[in-house]
Amino acid sequence: MSPAGYSVGLHIRFAAPLVAESTYDPKWLDHYAVNAYALRDPLIAWGLSCEGAVRWSEIALPDPFDIWREAADFGLNFGVAVSCGSIQSRSIVGCARSDREFADQEIDKIATVVRTLHQITEPKTDLTQAQIQALRCIAGGDRHAAAAAKLGISESALKARLVSARERLMARTTSEAIQKAIEIRLL
Structure with a gap:
């Protein structure tokens, strides 16, 4: 076209x-x-x-x-x-x-x-508090194990939260999800 x-x-x-x-x-x-x-x-x-x-x-x-x-x-x-x-x-x-x-x-x-x-492509703006916390830890420089320990959850639970946050934000990577969350003022 x-x-x-x-x-x-x-x-x-x-x-x-x-x-x-x-x-x-x-x-x-x-x-x-x-x-x-x-x-x-x-x-x-x-x-x-x-x-x-x-x-x-x-x-x-x-x-x-x-x-x-x-x-x-x-x-x-x-x-x-x-x-x-x-x-x-x-x-x-x-x-x-x-x-x-x-x-x-x-x-x-x-x-x-x-x-x-x-x-x-309308981005979701309703991340759960758990997803926001997971993204915030990674954005702050924590590795998965440290972020999971900080949140009192298993590493696999942290990864599941990051995956669901990426899906809601239509992001391919966690870094992209963090950037999008910042842009829509969730972080």
């Missing part, structure tokens, strides 16, 4: 997405990062202030750093932005093509996918 690539930021909270992925040309991504364009990008500004879907060419915001023109130099000539969710947990996606504007039907399909991704 996005022949020249896409950039996804799901559940942007405290200025950082909980899930981020981009398939744009790596040279563009490097150029974008080196120039700190995320802080200046009209697509992101639009996405933080509006909900819905819009062609890039229809975003009527200033572009003093000429990001749109520079993106076109990397083959990102046409695009669509989709934004959904509350301002406390906003998802913003940009999709690009090099050959033509996106058709209305394509935009509708992309918007449906983005809304679905936003819904299914």
